Amino acid sequence: MAKRITTLYIADTDINLLVMKGKQVETWTSLALEPGLVSQGFIAEQALVAEKVRQVFKEAGVQPKDVIVALSGHDSLYRIITLPDVPEAVLPEAVRREAKRTIPTPLEEVYFSYQSVPAMKGERRVFLATFPRSPVDALVGTLRQANVKPYVMDLAPLAICRIPDVPRAIIVNTRLDHLEVMIIADRLPEVIRRLSLPGEVESLAEKLPLVAEEFNRTVLFYNSSHMDKPLDSTVPVFVCGDLAEAPETWQTLIGDRDYSVSPLPSPIEAPEGFNSNQFMINIGLALKELPAEKEEANFSLVDFNALPEAYLPEHFSMVRVLIPVGIVIGIGLIIVAVLLGANARTQIEKVRSEVTVVEDRVSQLQSDITALTSQTGSLQATANTLNNTIAALQLERAEMHEDLRVIHRKAGTMAKVTVGAITHSGSSVRVNGVASDEDAVFAYARELRESGRFSMVWIPSIRESQGAFSFAFDLTK
CATH class of the missing domain: 3.30.1360.100 (General secretion pathway protein M, EpsM)
Incomplete structure (x- = not known):
């Protein structure tokens, strides 16, 4: 049975809800937002937006649970970093150190997520994304007020990069207030540039020179650092947003470059009346839960959960189930024991002396267990300290090895x-x-x-x- 997938994206201008069953669109709805409620991805009026979110779910007749959400990606940074081939246990600390060294924003002000990607033997490559804390906290706070339970979060540009089934592509997404130029190479988003557009510019014709300039600048930047494999005419250019609905602007976008331009193709089955261009980010979110149908698929390799650990839903705990069950069983046993005691009081008197001996023995064993428990805690603390020391030494050794390798x-x-x-x-x-x-x-x-x-x-x-x-x-x- 196909899995039902619920996706939600809160943009500056509207809220988009898309529910899919497998690759088939089941229901969708969109609600416009008044200016100022959300600005550059930050939800300024959480209570008002939460009410709008409740309205969207009610109109769609959808339960607000197990929802995949997207963050706008404003002020986010993306890097592919190369590390020594460190052990898996050391990788989080190695990534944190490299992020601190290469990211201009203090790590205390951002959340970050990462994923290992294919690398040459002897090294490890990691796709790293950092995004400001305040928009994430505001988004989660708004969803909680709306009783929406997210379990996965993605960044909007990464969701769009997940849509084309090609190993190399250029994607241009133009909206009312911003544009994004994304370059995919070897199934990895190698360049993601987001630019806010002037508020006084309203028509696409007025935006077009700025969009074309940014497109040309991004391509030149990439080609200058990839002269062995530049973005030539074989690389397709996909457009979405306002550009997808204005084919007459495409030639101006690429200038004298010999690229083929087409709307970003949707890989899902949609009923009549569904505008996939409006829901591209939601579609990219849904693809996180849809496995590729063929091994030769060329969708983006980047697929991590960007929802910070503090906001992840609690996992099912068998202990929480067993504790009340155990209490009920214990109460039942006590009742049985009382009934048996009433009918066999004389037998209890005969074995009372034996019970006293057993109780003394149990008391002694409890004392022994307490002593062993205190020793175990001390040993565990020592073991944790040693493990941390070993991990730090392994990381230092890997760093030293990489330094020596580069020098030689x-x-x-x-x-x-x-x-x-x-x-x-x-x-x-x-x-x-x-x-x-x-x-x-x-x-x-x-x-x-x-x-x-x-x-x-x-x-x-x-x-x-x-x-x-x-x-x-x-x-x-």
Whole structure:
């Protein structure tokens, strides 16, 4: 039996609810919002929006439980980071450290989610997304007031990137107040650019020059860093939002580039009257719960739950079920014992002395158990401390291994440089070596600096001796 999937997206201008049964649209509804209730993805009036959300579910006749929701993605950042091949137990801390190093926003002000993606042997690649805390807290607070129970959250741009069944694509989503340009390569959203549009610009014709400029800038940015595999004419351009309904604007969008442009295709079955272009984000949310029908599918690989751990629904607990059952059984046993005691009082008197002996033994065993329990707590604390220490050492070893790999690999590409002693002290590294000429020393320093592994490369000394140049580098992480 096909699974029923309920999706909800609260945009600045409207609320969209879509319910699917498998890949078939079952019901849908949309409700416009007054200006100011939601601004750039932040719900400013939670009580009023919560009332609108209740109205949407009531009109659709849908129960507000097990709902997949989307966050607008405003002020969100996306990165594909490369790490040493650290153990799974160390990965969360490694990602947190790398996010702290590469994300300009303090981690205390954002939530972040990540997912491992295919990588070369010996390293680990992670897709990382960070998003501000305040819009998430406001969204969850609004849904709670509306008695809506979300269990999965996604970012709107990632939901859109999940729709095309192709490994490479450019997607342009244009709405009243913003536009997004997304580049998918090898089934991964490698570039996601979101730009707010001026409030005084109302028509698509007025927005179009800005949209075309941002499209061209994004493509140039990507191609400049992927010269081995640029976005050529074989890469399709998909449009959604306002652009999808205005084919006459597509040529202006791409300019003199030889791209094929078409509306973003919907992979679901929809009844007559359903405007898939309006519900693209909801469709992308639903695809999180719909398995691909064929192994050769090329949908986006990124599919994590961005709902912060604090807001995840509590899992079913067998203990919570067994406790009241146990209480009922215990009460029943007590009643039985009382009845039996009334009918066998004389037998109890005969064995009372034996019960006293057993009670003494039980008391002694309880004392022994208490002593063992206190020892177990101490041992557990020690074990936790050791596990944390081992995890930190493993991470430091992996970081050191990656540093040494980069240092030797960069030197290996230069025939005139030989690396000697290396002193690694956590956040700083001293590299000693010999080069055939001074230019090779500076070229090697430049290679290390451009590797992205070290924030600073300092050359404290270069000495010439018998036609060779000995050097020392101080590298800072």
